[in-house]
Amino acid sequence: MVHIHPTALVDPAAELDSSVKVGPYTVIGPHVRVGADTTIGPHCVIEGHTTIGAENRIFQFSSLGAVPQDKKYAGEPCELVIGDRNTIREFCTFNIGSPTGRAVTRVGDDNWIMAYVHLAHDCQVGNHTIFANNSQLAGHVEVGDWVILGGFTVVHQFVRIGAHAMTAMCALLFADLPPFVMCQGQPAQARSMNFEGLRRRGFSAARVSAVKAMHKALYRSDLTLDAAMQQIQAISADVPDAQPDVALMLDFLRQVQPQRGIVR
Known part of the structure; x- marks a missing residue:
């Protein structure tokens, strides 16, 4: 038997693994699927x-899967997909995707999401x-692996945040934040790279260098973005262990839109 509190309202069409636990007064709709041990x-x-995948912990008062805050949305069957082992704290709001975007809002695995976080439509x-x-996070924002967002960080729509990047409290992002970069301010400015975070994740001294x-x-x-990319390309020849890190940075920078640019 699914462990559902008697005051919860779970639609008979919802698909819940037998190990799922549902607390009092929670409402679950007909198109919801929840994996084991959530x-x-x-x-x-x-x-x-x-x-929703397996082994997630969803705390009280969260709203997941509501329609996007998009005036163009007209009831299309867009999705919210959440992976495994995520912690989602109180009062979080994750919206489904929109037909003008990817049609899906997606959250990966092993994320630690604190209270009052908002993921708008089509965030990845x-x-x-x-x-x-x-x-x-406004609509269509992309966040890479191992990113840390400080409290009250606000991210403009369509902004991308590269893997291992970090924002300070109250950062305001209007431009793309490249991988590894730490930023702070309103609007955000680059301050350093996330060196301590990389060391904690097992990056060698050569990769950190x-x-x-x-x-x-x-x-x-004082280089243009194109000139900086050429210089970054050369780093992989000097430090073979850093080839994946250089490739990550270059792939990110190649997708930067001129009208948006990067956090400087």
Whole structure:
């Protein structure tokens, strides 16, 4: 038997693994699917075409799968997909995608998402991220793996945040934040690279030095973006262990739109 509190309202068409636990007064709609060992706290609303994986912990008063805050949305069957082993704290709001975007809002695995976080329609969140309280993502935002968002970070629509990047509290992002970069301010400005975070994740001294060289090319050498990319490309020849890190940075920079640019 699914462990459902008697005051919860779960639509008979919803698909819940037998190990799922549902707290008091929670409402779950007909198009919801929930994987094994996920716990859903009291007073949550999970609706829409929402798929939730295994071993997630969803705390009280969260709203997952509501329609996007998009005036163009007209009831299309868009989705919210959440992976495995995520912690979603109180009062979080994750909307489904929109037909003008990817049609799906996606959250990966092993993310730590604190209270009052908002993910608007079509956001794409990777794995192992940390979103501190009141982080707010507008529509179509992309967040790479291992990103850390400080409390009250606000991200403009269509902005991309590269893997291993980090924002300070109250950062305001209007431009793309490249991988590894730490930023702070309103609007956000690059301050350094996330060196300590990389060391904690097992980056070797050579790889950290390569990230420092990329930071110098992007922010300390007074180069255009194209010229900085050429200099970054050369780093992989000097530090073979850093080839994946250089490839990650270059792939990100190649997708930067001129009208948006990167956090400087």
